[in-house]
Amino acid sequence: MKPSAKLTAAALLFVGLVLINYLASQLPFRADATAENIYTLSPGTKSLLSKIEEPVVLDFYYSRNAEGVRIDYKNYAARVEEMLRQYERAARGKLVLNLINPEPDTPEEEAATRAGIQPQVFPGAMSQIYFGLSATQADLQEALPAFNPRREQFLEYDLSQLIYSVQVFEKRRLGLITSLPLQAPPFNPMMQQMGQRPPPDQFVIGEWQRTFEIVPIEATATELPANLDVLVIAHPQGLSPELEYAIDQALLGGTPVLLALDPSSEHFKRQTNPQQMMMGGGAPNLSSDLPDLLNAYGITYVSGSITGDLEYGAQVQTGAGQIATFPHWLQLPVEAFNTEVLPTAQLNTMVLIETGHLALATGSDLEFTPLIQTSTQAGDIPPAVLQFGMSNNIAGELSLSGQQTLAAMVTGTFPTAFPDGPPESENVGSELARAPTVESGQGTLVIIADTDWLMDDYSVRRVNLFGMQAAEPINDNLAFASNVVEYLAGSQDLISIRTKGSSQHPFTVVREMEAAAQQRYQEQLAALESRLSEVQAQLSQLQSQVGDNGMLVASPEVAASIAEYQTQEAEMRRERRDIRRALREDIDALKQRLVFTNLLAAPLLLAGFGLWLNRTRRRRH
Amino acid sequence: MQQVLPVFKREFLGYFRSPVAYVFLIVFLIAAVGLAFFVGQIFEAGEASLERFFMFHPWLFLFLVPAAGMRLWSEEKRTGTVELLFTLPITTLEAVLGKYLAAWAFLCTAIALSFPMALTVAYLGDPDWGVILVSYLGSMLMAGAYLGVCSLTSALTKNQVISFVLSVTVCFVLLLLGWSVFSEVLEGLFPVAVADAIANFSFITHFDPFTKGIVDPSDVIFFLSLSAFALFLNVLALER
Numbered sequence: 001m002k003p004s005a006k007l008t009a010a011a012l013l014f015v016g017l018v019l020i021n022y023l024a025s026q027l028p029f030r031a032d033a034t035a036e037n038i039y040t041l042s043p044g045t046k047s048l049l050s051k052i053e054e055p056v057v058l059d060f061y062y063s064r065n066a067e068g069v070r071i072d073y074k075n076y077a078a079r080v081e082e083m084l085r086q087y088e089r090a091a092r093g094k095l096v097l098n099l100i101n102p103e104p105d106t107p108e109e110e111a112a113t114r115a116g117i118q119p120q121v122f123p124g125a126m127s128q129i130y131f132g133l134s135a136t137q138a139d140l141q142e143a144l145p146a147f148n149p150r151r152e153q154f155l156e157y158d159l160s161q162l163i164y165s166v167q168v169f170e171k172r173r174l175g176l177i178t179s180l181p182l183q184a185p186p187f188n189p190m191m192q193q194m195g196q197r198p199p200p201d202q203f204v205i206g207e208w209q210r211t212f213e214i215v216p217i218e219a220t221a222t223e224l225p226a227n228l229d230v231l232v233i234a235h236p237q238g239l240s241p242e243l244e245y246a247i248d249q250a251l252l253g254g255t256p257v258l259l260a261l262d263p264s265s266e267h268f269k270r271q272t273n274p275q276q277m278m279m280g281g282g283a284p285n286l287s288s289d290l291p292d293l294l295n296a297y298g299i300t301y302v303s304g305s306i307t308g309d310l311e312y313g314a315q316v317q318t319g320a321g322q323i324a325t326f327p328h329w330l331q332l333p334v335e336a337f338n339t340e341v342l343p344t345a346q347l348n349t350m351v352l353i354e355t356g357h358l359a360l361a362t363g364s365d366l367e368f369t370p371l372i373q374t375s376t377q378a379g380d381i382p383p384a385v386l387q388f389g390m391s392n393n394i395a396g397e398l399s400l401s402g403q404q405t406l407a408a409m410v411t412g413t414f415p416t417a418f419p420d421g422p423p424e425s426e427n428v429g430s431e432l433a434r435a436p437t438v439e440s441g442q443g444t445l446v447i448i449a450d451t452d453w454l455m456d457d458y459s460v461r462r463v464n465l466f467g468m469q470a471a472e473p474i475n476d477n478l479a480f481a482s483n484v485v486e487y488l489a490g491s492q493d494l495i496s497i498r499t500k501g502s503s504q505h506p507f508t509v510v511r512e513m514e515a516a517a518q519q520r521y522q523e524q525l526a527a528l529e530s531r532l533s534e535v536q537a538q539l540s541q542l543q544s545q546v547g548d549n550g551m552l553v554a555s556p557e558v559a560a561s562i563a564e565y566q567t568q569e570a571e572m573r574r575e576r577r578d579i580r581r582a583l584r585e586d587i588d589a590l591k592q593r594l595v596f597t598n599l600l601a602a603p604l605l606l607a608g609f610g611l612w613l614n615r616t617r618r619r620r621h
Numbered sequence: 622m623q624q625v626l627p628v629f630k631r632e633f634l635g636y637f638r639s640p641v642a643y644v645f646l647i648v649f650l651i652a653a654v655g656l657a658f659f660v661g662q663i664f665e666a667g668e669a670s671l672e673r674f675f676m677f678h679p680w681l682f683l684f685l686v687p688a689a690g691m692r693l694w695s696e697e698k699r700t701g702t703v704e705l706l707f708t709l710p711i712t713t714l715e716a717v718l719g720k721y722l723a724a725w726a727f728l729c730t731a732i733a734l735s736f737p738m739a740l741t742v743a744y745l746g747d748p749d750w751g752v753i754l755v756s757y758l759g760s761m762l763m764a765g766a767y768l769g770v771c772s773l774t775s776a777l778t779k780n781q782v783i784s785f786v787l788s789v790t791v792c793f794v795l796l797l798l799g800w801s802v803f804s805e806v807l808e809g810l811f812p813v814a815v816a817d818a819i820a821n822f823s824f825i826t827h828f829d830p831f832t833k834g835i836v837d838p839s840d841v842i843f844f845l846s847l848s849a850f851a852l853f854l855n856v857l858a859l860e861r
Contacts, residue, residue: 024842549657
């Protein structure tokens, strides 16, 4: 072959290569090898799509010609587009997908802005980038303002939720009774003039607002608003007897209820002056309970004790920059959740802070389904231990009593808590008071013995994404919050999609070793900590005496005892370091072993194989 | 095509007769495991997946595949055995394919020998086996594409060192195409659609989905077509 012919052939081959790859990139399907089919449409979505009556129009806005967009973003856009095509196919004509490329200063860009798509600015990019989706059915329009590759695992849920939201003509109503600041208080316009931004709602409100209209109900109210689809009661404080009666009657009348109670609200604890608590003044709103209702239903919830768990305790960074395990802060792994019930079936991890526990009284006819449970290494911690902040001693004070239920679903025929009729009321004229008391009725109650999980501090991490505030869930707390109310209010297609694929596969072996080590060394460490704080107190007292004398030099005796205490302190600190090291010892050893085995395994195998091959060859010759 | 198998057999077994091949396998495995543990912090991450093991493969292959592939043709050219080879009743295509497949099989053996890593995460937790298997598949396909490039550069020169440097350079460019800094430069030179098409000729962009458990036909076709393209050029380079 002549060189020129070779060049021509090479050029043709190159064109062929580019063409084949271009065509391949247009293929609409791909295989999904993940165990949970993260990348495949779930039955929930398919069922949701099959229920669409009037066609839904999806406008996918993506600035595909914009410069300066990272290739991973572009690939994600391709992924979203492909997912949307799968939706289009599965909906059999009930979804109309429009791909729109909003170039700067065009009618398309105006349309994107009108649809509520949030322009994003990439560092180094020439222009703004639109990457969002709007859904329209009849005169209802909703939008996902901006896609984020970090939410890839929730992509299907977000898309299905959007499609669902434009089909609900009337938002369902969620009644909310709470003493927690879940909804931001009305903002003072004076502050706004001073350049301050109004405080946002907690994210859980946003999650609920996607499919519900939230109807706040004051604790002092005497009746519930009509037509509630679900009632959420979180950390109730000082409910009027009339309202308790109304709740009882609503539950018996079939309104599903989510009740979150807390023996110790970390949120309110943080707002309380610790000295006030030391003085026995107690903190307001720390614990919540609805004893009249729960006793009548035969549900045991102890508001006076806190459930600790040696295995599921959270790793918390303490003030000194060290990592400690807090048995009263629960980082629940997948084993803690009931996989047979929809609201918890697909949860992977939740964080609960200082929870109580629940049980059903003997003799009750209600059905009690645990949703979230501790490990078997759990038990009660006396509240006094936690109140005075002796955080190093907590595991030692825990008295093991086996697996506990932290959240449960209670169904069946509830007896009323007000067999004698409505409580005495000034508001005699109200309709509810006049209506005859329902004696018993079928109801659904989900009850959870913690409220802090609803707060942003324990559920999301705020991230600043291209100048926009976004939040990334750090666990499934929010997922649980919306799963439960959506399950209770009856939109089950969406539940089956949620949290799919945020599947984590933790090193269970390491976790168990940590729990075992923690238990082994806890007593030693606690004793040492208390001796150390004693010595430190003595030391600071002596040193302050020296300070009081102004410029005077400390007397020889005082100086000697200061020196003595300082050596003691140093000694104890060293001991503490040793214990902390011992805590990690087994785990570090395991790592060493694994690294060693992995590094050596293959070379040894190969050497053996080589020798064997060599010998057989020699024998043959 | 009948002669591909004999060439393949002879070449593949030939690898295991030379101590250099064992050294290669050991270096590859120690580097892969070492990177995963010490740079990727796979143990500290506490996640029973091999993503932190596979993420180094494109970079590891950048040096190791050219090391394995540099002698494919340059050695034959230097010693003159290439002349001898073509006096045999065998076509250039058959010879190229046989040699390529043998070297690819050798690389796949190297990759498969990292199975203790999979056993390790399975011991520590409960990994997603589908994702791990697909990652292995992706890694082997990518090694094949790298090897195609190396086979081509090796046919262009008699000198193994030049062949090595050349293939590292070409593979490095193919690796960097997906990198954001690089795509910005491209966007300055070409329209965005063309720049995107070029950026998509990147090893990393096409390897990533495999490590997440996605088998996209476009990724499989990318690696296979790139290998095929390189091998055809390889045949052209050897034809006279």
